[in-house]
Amino acid sequence: xxxxxxxxxxxxxxxxxxxxxxxxxSKGVKIGIGDDxxxxxxxxxxxxxxxxxxxxxxxxxxxxxASLKMVGRKAVAVNISDIAAMGGIPRYVLVSIGxxxxxxxxxxxxxxxxxxxxSREYGVDVxxxxxxxxxxxxxxxxxxxxxxxxxxxxxxxAKAGDLVLVTGPVRNGRRTHLNFAPRxxxxxxxxxxxxxxxxxxxxxxxxxxxxxxxxxSGVGCKIFSDAVPLSRGLSLxxxxxxxxxxxxxFTMPARDAKKLLLDLKEGESDLNYFIIGEIVQxxxxxxxxxxxxxxxxxxxDGFRHF
Amino acid sequence: xxxxxxxxxxxxxxxxxxxxxxxxxSKGVKIGIGDDxxxxxxxxxxxxxxxxxxxxxxxxxxxxxASLKMVGRKAVAVNISDIAAMGGIPRYVLVSIGxxxxxxxxxxxxxxxxxxxxSREYGVDVxxxxxxxxxxxxxxxxxxxxxxxxxxxxxxxAKAGDLVLVTGPVRNGRRTHLNFAPRxxxxxxxxxxxxxxxxxxxxxxxxxxxxxxxxxSGVGCKIFSDAVPLSRGLSLxxxxxxxxxxxxxFTMPARDAKKLLLDLKEGESDLNYFIIGEIVQxxxxxxxxxxxxxxxxxxxDGFRHF
Numbered sequence: 001x002x003x004x005x006x007x008x009x010x011x012x013x014x015x016x017x018x019x020x021x022x023x024x025x026s027k028g029v030k031i032g033i034g035d036d037x038x039x040x041x042x043x044x045x046x047x048x049x050x051x052x053x054x055x056x057x058x059x060x061x062x063x064x065x066a067s068l069k070m071v072g073r074k075a076v077a078v079n080i081s082d083i084a085a086m087g088g089i090p091r092y093v094l095v096s097i098g099x100x101x102x103x104x105x106x107x108x109x110x111x112x113x114x115x116x117x118x119s120r121e122y123g124v125d126v127x128x129x130x131x132x133x134x135x136x137x138x139x140x141x142x143x144x145x146x147x148x149x150x151x152x153x154x155x156x157x158a159k160a161g162d163l164v165l166v167t168g169p170v171r172n173g174r175r176t177h178l179n180f181a182p183r184x185x186x187x188x189x190x191x192x193x194x195x196x197x198x199x200x201x202x203x204x205x206x207x208x209x210x211x212x213x214x215x216x217s218g219v220g221c222k223i224f225s226d227a228v229p230l231s232r233g234l235s236l237x238x239x240x241x242x243x244x245x246x247x248x249x250f251t252m253p254a255r256d257a258k259k260l261l262l263d264l265k266e267g268e269s270d271l272n273y274f275i276i277g278e279i280v281q282x283x284x285x286x287x288x289x290x291x292x293x294x295x296x297x298x299x300x301d302g303f304r305h306f
Numbered sequence: 307x308x309x310x311x312x313x314x315x316x317x318x319x320x321x322x323x324x325x326x327x328x329x330x331x332s333k334g335v336k337i338g339i340g341d342d343x344x345x346x347x348x349x350x351x352x353x354x355x356x357x358x359x360x361x362x363x364x365x366x367x368x369x370x371x372a373s374l375k376m377v378g379r380k381a382v383a384v385n386i387s388d389i390a391a392m393g394g395i396p397r398y399v400l401v402s403i404g405x406x407x408x409x410x411x412x413x414x415x416x417x418x419x420x421x422x423x424x425s426r427e428y429g430v431d432v433x434x435x436x437x438x439x440x441x442x443x444x445x446x447x448x449x450x451x452x453x454x455x456x457x458x459x460x461x462x463x464a465k466a467g468d469l470v471l472v473t474g475p476v477r478n479g480r481r482t483h484l485n486f487a488p489r490x491x492x493x494x495x496x497x498x499x500x501x502x503x504x505x506x507x508x509x510x511x512x513x514x515x516x517x518x519x520x521x522x523s524g525v526g527c528k529i530f531s532d533a534v535p536l537s538r539g540l541s542l543x544x545x546x547x548x549x550x551x552x553x554x555x556f557t558m559p560a561r562d563a564k565k566l567l568l569d570l571k572e573g574e575s576d577l578n579y580f581i582i583g584e585i586v587q588x589x590x591x592x593x594x595x596x597x598x599x600x601x602x603x604x605x606x607d608g609f610r611h612f
Contacts, residue, residue, distance in 0.1 A: 011437045014405075014414045018437075021418045025431040029398070038433035040398060040450075043349065052400040052448055054436045059404075092335070092346060094358040096446045098365075099320075108320045112327045125331040127344035130360045130446070131317045131324075140402045140436070140446035142358055144346075 012300065034216070035155050036085035036201055037145070045149055051082040052142035061178065063137065068107055070178040071139065072114030078203070079143035080122050081182040081246045085201040086154070087191030088147030090184070092127045093119065095141050098134025122184060151191040153250065158198035158217035162251035164277035165260075169229035170206060170239040170247060183248045186271050190250065194260055199250035206276070207240030207298045209249055211286050220284040223277035223298070226291065240288065240298070251279050318606065340522070341461050342391035342507055343451070351454055357388040358448035367484065369443065374413055376484040377445065378420030384509070385449035386428050387488040387552045391507040392460070393497030394453030396490070398433045399425065401447050404440025428490060457497040459556065464504035464523035468557035470583035471566075475535035476512055476545040476553060489554045492577050496556065500566055505556040512582070513546030513604045515555055517592050526590040529583035529604070532597065546594065546604070557585050 018033060025032045030047055031039040037051035055075050057063060063071070076093055083090040095115060099108075119126055124143075167186040183201070190196050198217055202209045207223065214221050223240070230239055239245075252260070260273060277289075286298040324339065331338045336353055337345040343357035361381050363369060369377070382399055389396040401421060405414075425432055430449075473492040489507070496502050504523055508515045513529065520527050529546070536545055545551075558566070566579060583595075592604040 014411065014437055017411050017414050018418055021415065021422060022425075022432040025433060026429075029431050029433055032431070032433045033435070038398070038400070040433065048354075048450070050398065050400060050450060051434060052402045052436050052446070054402040054404055054438050054444070054446065056404050056438055056440045056444070058441065059439050092344070092356065094344070094356055094448050096358045096360040096448075098360055098362050098444055105320065105323050108323050109327065112324055116327055119328075123332075125335050125338070126328040127331060127335055127338045127346065128357060129339070130358050131320055132360050132362055133365050134362045134442075134444065135364065136441060138360070138362070138404055138440065138444050138446075140358070140360065140444075140448075142356075142400050142402075142446075142448035144354075144356060144450070 031154060036082040037088070039086065039147070039152060042146065046146050047149055047152060049083050049086050049088045049145040049147055050142070051079055052140060053078045053082065054138065054140040056138050057136040066178050068111040069114035071137070072111040073118045074178045075139040075141045076115050076118045076124065077180060077182050078246070079141045080118070080124065080184060081201045083143055083145035084182050084184045084187035085199050085248060086147055087151045087187055087196070087199065088145040089188070090122055090124050090143055090145040092125050092144040093141050095126060095129035095139065097129065098132050098138035100135065100137060101133060122182070153191055153196050153199040155198055155200050155213050156216040158213050158219050158251040158279045159253070160219055160279055160281045161254065162197050162279040163254050163257040163275050164210060164221060164223065164249065164251050164279060165257060165273050165275050166202070166206060166229070167248040168272050168274070169231040170202065170234060170245050180246045182246060186273070187248055189269055189271055194252060195256045196250050196252045199248055202243070202245040202247045202249050204243040205239065205241040205245070206249055207288065208300055210277070211298055211300055213249070213251065214279070214286055218282050220280040220282050221277055221286045221298070222280060223288045225288055227274065227276045229274045337460060342388040343394070345392065345453070345458060348452065352452050353455060353458060355389050355392050355394045355451040355453055356448065357385055358446060359384045359388065360444065360446040362444050363442040372484050374417040375420035377443070378417040379424045380484045381445040381447045382421050382424045382430065383486060383488050384552070385447045386424070386430065386490060387507045389449055389451035390488050390490045390493035391505050391554060392453055393457045393493055393502070393505065394451040395494070396428055396430050396449055396451040398431050398450040399447050401432060401435035401445065403435065404438050404444035406441065406443060407439060428488070459497055459502050459505040461504055461506050461519050462522040464519050464525050464557040464585045465559070466525055466585055466587045467560065468503050468585040469560050469563040469581050470516060470527060470529065470555065470557050470585060471563060471579050471581050472508070472512060472535070473554040474578050474580070475537040476508070476540060476551050486552045488552060492579070493554055495575055495577055500558060501562045502556050502558045505554055508549070508551040508553045508555050510549040511545065511547040511551070512555055513594065514606055516583070517604055517606055519555070519557065520592055524588050526586045526588050527583055527592045527604070528586060529594045531594055533580065533582045535580045
């Protein structure tokens with residue numbers, strides 16, 4: 001998976017190339033390439049949300065370690081997570097599969113068991129897709145969801161003075177990356193009840209993904225290393241720069257964050273949210289603040305320099 | 307590509323397995339797996355159309371023969387063709403790519419040139435997707451379109467007595483399969499002006515695809531071999547059982563077909579439609595009628611038995 005990270009850096013560059021090429025979408029497109037999902041006009045009060053994620057054997061999973069059912073589950077889960085990161089409700093998925101010759105009907109069933117399981121859990125319908133032959137297993141799921149315009153949360157709304165929060169102890173992607181629960185309930189609780197300025201799902205580490213938010217919003221950030229909740233055995237380095245956690249990372253004005261934590265204390269929800277940092281002016285840059293005030297610059301390619 | 311056909315037969319079986327597993331979609335789903343695109347409730351007068359198609363290096367194209375631009379173009383074109391086959395209007399695409407390590411920014415640009423070109427031609431916006439590393443090039447495009455409920459055409463509405471038509475000389479998939487023009491204008495002209503009972507885009511040969519329509523509609527068919535318009539050098543066998551033509555195949559009541567051809571004669575459109583057969587009762591089966599009345603049974607796996 002180290003390899004996957006390296007590829008991620010090229011991906012960032014290529015995505016910029018692509019964004020440059022397709023930069024003038026028509027006016028029905030509210031959000032195009034560059035957020036967790038695209039948003040297009042749907043009705044006076046709602047946007048249609050659209051996203052796609054591809055999982056490739058050898059790059060994202062290893063069939064010697066992962067069951068087909070778990071791969072199917074994850075392929076849908078990462079997409080539900082993208083819709084959740086916009087504050088939206090997932091509804092439909094298309095599942096395209098490139099399948100090795102050796103796959104038989106039982107393998108297809110096993111794979112679809114995972115897809116069915118998570119689709120049922122999140123109220124999503126599998127309505128189509130494609131099936132082809134490939135040398136290695138490839139799955140591309142695209143998802144359609146909805147979000148009330150007033151509830152949509154993007155990457156680009158973070159403001160200096162916001163606090164940075166995360167929906168749970170950063171999960172250890174190395175262990176849980178196939179079997180995670182997308183933070184849909186957490187997202188809707190936030191989107192419908194609080195002022196949230198920006199949100200992203202943590203696919204590449206809270207350091208990398210918070211920098212994405214900062215870049216899109218034109219701000220800087222500080223992460224307080226002591227405040228970052230870590231799942232057991234997870235190092236800070238992995239939390240910052242290792243992906244596949246799929247927690248939601250979001251920013252909100254300090255007074256709203258206070259209200260959120262107070263509400264939780266008073267038992268209004270069993271959900272968890274943790275403050276891990278703050279948004280600052282762009283010129284201040286992006287930093288991780290360590291014990292005794294020692295600080296280090298956050299880097300998009302941090303895993304290579306940490 | 308012979309191999310691709312063999313895989314197609316397994317695909318048919320696997321799709322049945324999958325349809326069995328996901329057969330109870332919620333009530334917002336008008337059409338799920340099994341047509342050219344899925345249709346879900348959008349507004350009182352419209353459905354949202356959704357479809358996805360995956361192209362895999364080695365299975366669908368060979369980069370020694372095809373330029374990246376052409377592959378990008380085709381990846382979007384096959385999806386536009388799916389929306390056209392429902393009588394709909396394509397609007398947005400998501401493009402997921404699994405990309406070999408050797409790809410550089412120039413390769414990405416070249417690929418996206420084809421995507422941009424056809425998107426512009428058909429008024430489609432590229433609004434998202436995914437980018438990953440893969441051993442061989444894989445492209446999965448998913449498309450979102452719309453169709454007025456009253457204009458939607460499915461595979462399942464063919465009726466005994468309908469005539470069977472095709473939008474043009476069956477194209478030689480072996481030659482044109484990368485650089486074809488989806489029959490969007492032809493589709494909208496039909497959908498908005500005539501009574502069309504069923505439609506499909508020809509991806510596996512008019513024989514195979516007409517049998518799909520017959521199966522979905524619970525009817526039989528006769529194709530008149532002399533009436534099948536062939537592009538230069540194309541054999542009847544290839545027209546019936548070889549894919550990648552992407553013409554539209556449709557059925558309509560005889561009086562409506564007559565009206566259509568009369569309207570064309572009177573210059574109401576520059577489009578082409580050809581009558582190639584008729585729909586009969588299911589019990590009569592599916593046949594190709596050759597010269598002097600000799601007939602042969604159509605077969606889903608016809609290319610192996612022709």
